[in-house]
Amino acid sequence: xxIKIRRDTLxxxxxxxxxxxxxxxxxxxxxxxxTNVGDQGVQISGIIVKGNDIVPxxxxxxxxxxxGFRSGSYIQGDTLVTSKRKVPLNExxxxxxxxxxLTTIPGTQVTPIGAADVQVNNQTGIVTVNVIEDFSNxxxxxxxxxx
Amino acid sequence: xxxSNLTKFFILLITVAMVVNTASATxxxxxxxxxxxxxxxxxxxxxxxxxxxxxxSTFIMSKxxxxxxxxxxxxxxxxxxxxxxxxxxxLENGGTAAQAASLANGFSxxxxxxxxxxxxxxxxGYFLAYVVIVDANNTITITPYNGGLAVLPPGDRGAIIHLxxxxxxxxxxxxxxxxxxxxxxxxxxxxxxxxxxxxxxxxFKNVAINAGEKHGGGAVNLVSGITTGDMFTPPAYNTTGFxxxxxxxxVSPNGWSVAFPEADNYQxxxxxxxxxxxxxxxxxxxxxxxxxxxxxxVSVYGSDAPGITETTQEIVExxxxxxxxxxxxxxxxxxxxxxxxxxxxxxxxxxxDINVNQNQKAVGVxxxxxxxxxxxxxxxxxxxxxxxxxxxNMQTAIGLILxxxxxxxxxxxxxxLKK
Numbered sequence: 001x002x003i004k005i006r007r008d009t010l011x012x013x014x015x016x017x018x019x020x021x022x023x024x025x026x027x028x029x030x031x032x033x034x035t036n037v038g039d040q041g042v043q044i045s046g047i048i049v050k051g052n053d054i055v056p057x058x059x060x061x062x063x064x065x066x067x068g069f070r071s072g073s074y075i076q077g078d079t080l081v082t083s084k085r086k087v088p089l090n091e092x093x094x095x096x097x098x099x100x101x102l103t104t105i106p107g108t109q110v111t112p113i114g115a116a117d118v119q120v121n122n123q124t125g126i127v128t129v130n131v132i133e134d135f136s137n138x139x140x141x142x143x144x145x146x147x
Numbered sequence: 148x149x150x151s152n153l154t155k156f157f158i159l160l161i162t163v164a165m166v167v168n169t170a171s172a173t174x175x176x177x178x179x180x181x182x183x184x185x186x187x188x189x190x191x192x193x194x195x196x197x198x199x200x201x202x203x204s205t206f207i208m209s210k211x212x213x214x215x216x217x218x219x220x221x222x223x224x225x226x227x228x229x230x231x232x233x234x235x236x237x238l239e240n241g242g243t244a245a246q247a248a249s250l251a252n253g254f255s256x257x258x259x260x261x262x263x264x265x266x267x268x269x270x271x272g273y274f275l276a277y278v279v280i281v282d283a284n285n286t287i288t289i290t291p292y293n294g295g296l297a298v299l300p301p302g303d304r305g306a307i308i309h310l311x312x313x314x315x316x317x318x319x320x321x322x323x324x325x326x327x328x329x330x331x332x333x334x335x336x337x338x339x340x341x342x343x344x345x346x347x348x349x350x351f352k353n354v355a356i357n358a359g360e361k362h363g364g365g366a367v368n369l370v371s372g373i374t375t376g377d378m379f380t381p382p383a384y385n386t387t388g389f390x391x392x393x394x395x396x397x398v399s400p401n402g403w404s405v406a407f408p409e410a411d412n413y414q415x416x417x418x419x420x421x422x423x424x425x426x427x428x429x430x431x432x433x434x435x436x437x438x439x440x441x442x443x444x445v446s447v448y449g450s451d452a453p454g455i456t457e458t459t460q461e462i463v464e465x466x467x468x469x470x471x472x473x474x475x476x477x478x479x480x481x482x483x484x485x486x487x488x489x490x491x492x493x494x495x496x497x498x499x500d501i502n503v504n505q506n507q508k509a510v511g512v513x514x515x516x517x518x519x520x521x522x523x524x525x526x527x528x529x530x531x532x533x534x535x536x537x538x539x540n541m542q543t544a545i546g547l548i549l550x551x552x553x554x555x556x557x558x559x560x561x562x563x564l565k566k
Binding site: 015024028031043045056070125136138 | 209236448514523526536547549553
């Protein structure tokens with residue numbers, strides 16, 4: 001050995017190591033067992049769509065994701081916080097209604113959703129969308145009249 | 148000089164003519180094997196083409212009213228949309244398949260095929276089609292139609308297939324032979340009692356291999372309201388979809404699967420070492436739209452995190468096959484998966500979070516997402532977390548002080564001794 005160490009020094013070092021290790025483990029356990037959610041708001045946890053028949057579910061979900069109702073966004077009080085910006089919740093809901101009504105049949109510009117209602121649950125973060133499809137009053141660019 | 152210019156001009160003209168004429172170069176097929184609408188696999192439809200842009204608009208389905216509207220993806224976009232929307236509108240208001248399809252005759256160069264288990268099927272507009280009817284004595288009648296309106300009457304078992312070759316398809320010119328061949332195959336399968344989903348898949352296979360009109364598109368099960376969705380459709384505008392004669396994935400007997408091209412790297416299942424079977428796209432299409440005795444429809448609420456839906460589907464299916472429709476069993480299996488780290492970012496579920504409907508073979512799972520970017524649910528310890536946190540920090544501090552003491556040990560001792 002080229003470093004001379006007394007035996008009691010070694011014991012003290014070992015003790016310190018064990019103390020630090022168990023201390024860190026305890027801190028992790030305290031984190032793992034804590035139920036405190038911190039000051040972050042309610043996350044957007046899921047989207048339930050009702051009333052769609054011909055427009056696919058995925059298209060409506062991606063419309064909602066475009067206006068901020070996507071995973072990773074959260075509600076803080078009356079504000080929807082997304083990865084891009086903060087929007088007042090009622091404004092976000094209005095945007096969502098518009099976006100849902102502009103959802104197309106994939107591969108076309110036909111927008112058959114005539115009315116949409118969006119509700120956000122502030123406690124659970126679940127977004128419920130009710131849509132009504134209407135094929136009797138659709139305007140197609142380049143064709144006269146409605147279909 | 149003049150002559151070469153003229154040739155170029157003609158080539159240009161021919162190209163323009165080809166592009167304009169792609170309006171109806173596609174395969175559309177609709178099959179009804181149970182006109183009563185009781186067999187969950189008794190009616191199916193689908194579209195594929197050599198051409199680009201075979202999005203979901205080429206195989207539209209109403210899952211509530213059980214009808215499908217098929218069309219080509221290419222060509223004069225605006226009239227096609229007009230024809231599709233008029234046909235949907237007519238069917239929504241209780242029109243028959245023949246009424247809806249005949250509306251396509253009002254738009255130039257357009258074809259619309261539609262149908263449902265109880266309303267029959269029809270194709271209208273510009274098409275080259277065979278109508279296959281299998282009567283109660285199992286006699287197969289195959290009738291060719293060329294434009295106008297062709298009908299498979301309500302209450303009859305049968306099929307309609309439209310097929311034309313897209314210019315540019317290396318197998319150009321095979322459409323007429325393959326259309327008849329496919330109609331014969333479908334007629335025989337319907338006679339032999341195969342479900343409509345299997346007949347449609349067989350038609351996709353035959354057309355994809357022998358006529359080259361092979362890019363998805365996709366198919367729908369009209370009775371159960373299942374669609375292949377975006378499984379085979381093009382990833383972007385002006386691209387083609389998945390080739391229906393290509394290998395799609397590899398699966399093990401226990402359900403583990405991997406999609407191509409990654410599947411090239413696997414010969415056996417990494418979980419249990421069993422041999423993998425290659426699934427071709429037309430088989431994947433059939434599996435996707437066929438309802439089997441042990442298939443469960445799983446709905447997941449509360450978390451849109453990637454992978455949660457798929458993993459939950461697998462877990463619930465395995466649990467139902469093993470223990471039946473018991474919400475306590477499903478909950479405990481889901482919790483086991485959360486404990487293993489298979490499902491990440493959601494809290495443990497309780498039996499009341501599992502909604503079971505045995506008659507419809509449907510299971511709904513309601514998750515509660517974890518806050519603060521946590522990946523697993525909080526541990527249940529007998530000591531409160533704040534006490535643990537204080538103790539842990541104190542121990543760390545004492546440990547660090549001890550290390551410092553050791554480092555400056557001789558200096559400290561000697562300085563004490565001096566005093």
